[in-house]
Amino acid sequence: MSAYGTQQGAWRMPGVDPTAWTDIDQLVRFAQVAERGLLHFLFLPDFPALREDIERESVMMALDPLLTLTAIARETKRIGLVATGATTFAEPFTIARQFKALDIISHGRAGWNAVPMSDPTVAANFSHPLPPRQEKYERLHETVQIVQALWGSWGRDAWVHDQASGRFADAAKVQPVNLRGRHVASRGPLPIPPSEQGQPVIFQAGGGSAGLEVAGRYANGVAGAVWTIDDARAQRVALREAAARNGRDPDEVKFFAGVMPTxxxxxxxxxxxxxxxxxxxxxxxxxxxxxxxxxxxxxxxxxxxxxxxxxxxxxxxxxxxxxxxxxxxxxxxxxxxxxxxxxxxxxxxxxxxxxxxxxxxxxxxxxxxAADGFWIMxxxxxxxxxxxxxxxxxxxxxRGLFHTEYESATLRDHLGAPAQYGLDPRLVG
Amino acid sequence: MSAYGTQQGAWRMPGVDPTAWTDIDQLVRFAQVAERGLLHFLFLPDFPALREDIERESVMMALDPLLTLTAIARETKRIGLVATGATTFAEPFTIARQFKALDIISHGRAGWNAVPMSDPTVAANFSHPLPPRQEKYERLHETVQIVQALWGSWGRDAWVHDQASGRFADAAKVQPVNLRGRHVASRGPLPIPPSEQGQPVIFQAGGGSAGLEVAGRYANGVAGAVWTIDDARAQRVALREAAARNGRDPDEVKFFAGVMPTxxxxxxxxxxxxxxxxxxxxxxxxxxxxxxxxxxxxxxxxxxxxxxxxxxxxxxxxxxxxxxxxxxxxxxxxxxxxxxxxxxxxxxxxxxxxxxxxxxxxxxxxxxxAADGFWIMxxxxxxxxxxxxxxxxxxxxxRGLFHTEYESATLRDHLGAPAQYGLDPRLVG
Structure with missing residues (x-):
């Protein structure tokens, strides 16, 4: 959203300051209200391009989502902070470092929506052409695995910080990941310690069979575009089956049905x-x-x-x-x-x-x-x-359907997602 | 720096909390003190790798500099916020968007230290090998020019926001940049309006003849590693000559001599x-x-x-x-x-x-x-x-050598750097 709101027409509504477009104070206020409502997380999409007909439409995604969530992190306490980070034109090390930094700054509330880029308007802003679909998903899989490995490269108990002996860390527990795929690679380690939730939670909001495979392997939260209870139930079952096919407990993956309330x-x-x-x-x-x-x-x-x-x-x-x-x-x-x-x-x-x-x-x-929860626009x-x-x-x-306070401090715990640190061992070898 | 401080040994000093390593509250406090001291800007270097002997040394650069400066931007009012953003493994569009977002969030206080990456420890964290020196500098030049063009792609007065007529922007003033170099490219436009200072200020802290050429063409602030007044004077003269060679007024480029006070x-x-x-x-x-x-x-x-x-x-x-x-x-x-x-x-x-x-x-x-100002470690x-x-x-x-209050609101004005919006026209054609 922009600071006007989530709708193209919001900037013209009565009482709206027409100069508020990129007003971060306003975005922080929206986030604080969502936290007052005990929502489990905020989600910021990403669209690194200008696609609007700007003669008449306001620009929805002006600022960088990670910087925006950093500002919000400092002025909220409990609500989770999820952003899209597309893998098609980004380096795994950069994704790993920025999301982990947000995770540290927010004290364990960061989530990463791992998706490829598909829009030619976006691709034109980057130095290389949009790769074929197959390659985009290969790169996505490689990137998620490298990012997770980097997140775990600083061992959970590696940070000793013993002032008396002068031992800062157990170097044996801070290891390179040395992963090289067909498209991306990184040696590591990341210079960042575990956060309160270990590492950020993976989301997937792509869809399609390739997206389902990504979700089934890595995600703990998935947003679905579903119009009926039957559709939603079917998508949720398909997601749970995809998780099971990848050796995971289906309950590890929460399915959020989209809903747009006015x-x-x-x-x-x-x-x-x-x-x-x-x-x-x-x-x-x-x-x-x-x-x-x-x-x-x-x-x-x-x-x-x-x-x-x-x-x-x-x-x-x-x-x-x-x-x-x-x-x-x-x-x-x-x-x-x-x-x-x-x-x-x-x-x-x-x-x-x-x-x-x-x-x-x-x-x-x-x-x-039909859903474990809702993706509320x-x-x-x-x-x-x-x-x-x-x-x-x-x-x-x-009605006894929603919590009356945050029972936990981290996004991972809000979702009931299992502890994870580093690349899921079920994916290795 | 880390939240322990700027020195490797700070984490063991009396009164220092050994668990404060990544404590962003502490970094914000340091920044607030610097602002109380009316310093013109903070500078965060970048080193996207772990190079310390972590058995005994604390890690200095754990978190991402742009996210750290975003947190600081929200809790300071006047001090400039400069970070290194290396061009060797980054996309111009991503650099342009993140620094411009910081510029918007900080209300015109962002600066970008544009440098190549040279360290093999850093390069190993990315997907491609370190390019030859010549190519790194070619890419740096291309990137700075594309980034500046993207910063200016949303015209200064393009944003109309007329609620009555429903005209959001003058689309004729929001134009693609369509720049393609040998190594990087971007179409644009950026979806971000001008900031209070137009666009971020360029810094250069590299050195060497290639660095001098970058500084002479683009920078408004340059940090020098100089040991004597004579050396500093000579470097300052060389910098001013490099600016003049590129058709600029030498006073546009400020030379900051490094000094390390205890x-x-x-x-x-x-x-x-x-x-x-x-x-x-x-x-x-x-x-x-x-x-x-x-x-x-x-x-x-x-x-x-x-x-x-x-x-x-x-x-x-x-x-x-x-x-x-x-x-x-x-x-x-x-x-x-x-x-x-x-x-x-x-x-x-x-x-x-x-x-x-x-x-x-x-x-x-x-x-x-010997200096226009100081780069104070x-x-x-x-x-x-x-x-x-x-x-x-x-x-x-x-002694009448330093201001007694901030006379201006933006980093550009703090430095007395000339207005700039988009790619410097002296560099075009």
Missing amino acids: IAPTRRAALDRRIALTEGKFEERVAYLQQMLGIRLDIGHLEQPLSPQQLAAARPSPHDPRSKNALKIAREGWSLRDVIAHGVIDYHPVIAGPGVAVADHMQEWFEAG IDVYQDGMDAFADEVVPILQR | IAPTRRAALDRRIALTEGKFEERVAYLQQMLGIRLDIGHLEQPLSPQQLAAARPSPHDPRSKNALKIAREGWSLRDVIAHGVIDYHPVIAGPGVAVADHMQEWFEAG IDVYQDGMDAFADEVVPILQR
Whole structure:
């Protein structure tokens, strides 16, 4: 997100300072509210390029995620701090050092979302062309293994710091890793001691069969783009099977289902908030909705419901899991603008309404075995994060579904992820 | 430095918490004291490898310099924040983005020390072998130019942020840089607006003729390793000539002479402090001093002055500019241990004594035209930085040689460096 919030339209909303774009104070405040809401971690994506139509759209990812999380680390105490670090154009040693430094600075709250880069807009900013898909994933696997080995290169109890004898460390326990893959290599050791959680936690938010393999081997947290409980359950099962195939206990890997809440006293107010936040995006969304429903729609009739003829002719696309929901909403008689405002073509289920609607969604999915937790894209702008912390969280707490304080100090412990130090021995040899 | 301080022996000193190694609170405190002393900038070197004999030596550079400076940026207001970012194994886009992010977070206080990597211990941590010297400098030149162009890729007045019309930016003023060298390339633009100082300030602390050429073309601040006023004057002149050769005003480039103060009420107390801080290093230093003086010295006689026979036989090495000073100190009758404690084989002049001795040194050099300012390696541990701020600075202020408050808000203005945005037009075409 930018300091305006998580939505393209946030910078134009009433009460928003238009010069706040890169205001780190504001990002810290959002993080502190999330911590007040006892969320287990924050996640910052990365997109090292400018892709927005900047005449009308604000730039979402201006600052470097690791530097941003460092600032947040210093002004929060418990919340986990996860960032994407793409492996395609980065050196394993640099990734290992920066994430481990964040882990030390945050006292054991860092997580690394290990993904390849795929976007040609990003690739053009770097010195070499985008490698073929196969090679990108080879490099990703090599990088994760080298990074983990570097994290463990300074032995857990190597740091002696005995002032009386003058022995600083047990040199026998600080060893090079000497790993060389086809694409990347590092000797090590890293000059950084263990953090409170040993080493950062690995996340994976890529998707696809190659991403599933990465998740199954290395990750303790995985974000899924899922539209229905059935889809989510299936993805969670597939993830757990991938973990088991790699010799791991499936419970080591938590599956987080995406959800996009917009919280307001009524559904109408929540839809209006979403409309304001996405203003200017309706034209392209109407075009997209046409394809999903297999009918023509008229951008000139945004305020009217779909006609009986349109509804009768609609054929939800079998290629898009969101199509059925889009038709269901349209049949409820909402205007074309409101249908879109329901988020029928967003990447995750949108819950627009009072806090209890969000809590109900989360409870239903959780109890159906669709998720271990949620990857929550709150429509942060001004009070968006506060609404989640102050309205949704207390409901979940009253229902016995959410903790009432942080029981642990590190991200690893927040997730119930097993201790790890260095490369997972199950991956070696 | 580490949180113990700047000296290998600091971690064993009385009152030092042996577990403080990576304590970022302590690093922030050192920075705050430096800011209280109105220093113009902090400088963090980088050494992405473990080179210490860690059985007995603490690790000096554990954490990443950019993340460390981000933490410091949030808890200081005026002091400049300069870090080394080596170009040999890094992508220009990544360097540009991270330093610019620090510049935004610090509100215009970032500086980049642009150097190549040369150490094989460092190179072994990366995926490719150390390139030949020529190629390293080619890559450095290409990288600096691409980084500067990226810094200017978001035009100074491109960011419109007009909430009423919905115009976020003037897209015509946000342009790709499309630079491709022999070794590195980037398309851009960077997704980051101008900072308060436009873009970070370039430093150079390399040395040699190739380093001088880099400094003359790009730098606004240069650190020199100089042992005498004559040497310093000559280096400063050479630097100014290099700037002029590149079409720049020589006053755009400030020359900082290195100095290493250890402040204590008496010279004796200062020497004792230095002895304690470098304990365990005497054996190798005696061996080194032997070579400088061309005589045999006995590590078993550390407490005794050199004998008249030794002093008579001594022949200062013509290859080491420090040799004459070493012999001068030895002739004053100090013990072998004290001769070394005077810093005769350190990289910069050591001033061990009361604050006034440090102030005298700085005044003498400054008034002799040997330096525009000083690159001060304070022996920080506990009160080392405080002693400089509280004892040396007031003397310099009383003598009218140092400011009594920050007159400006950005590093560029602190240095009196000219405005720059994007690649210097004198370098283009």
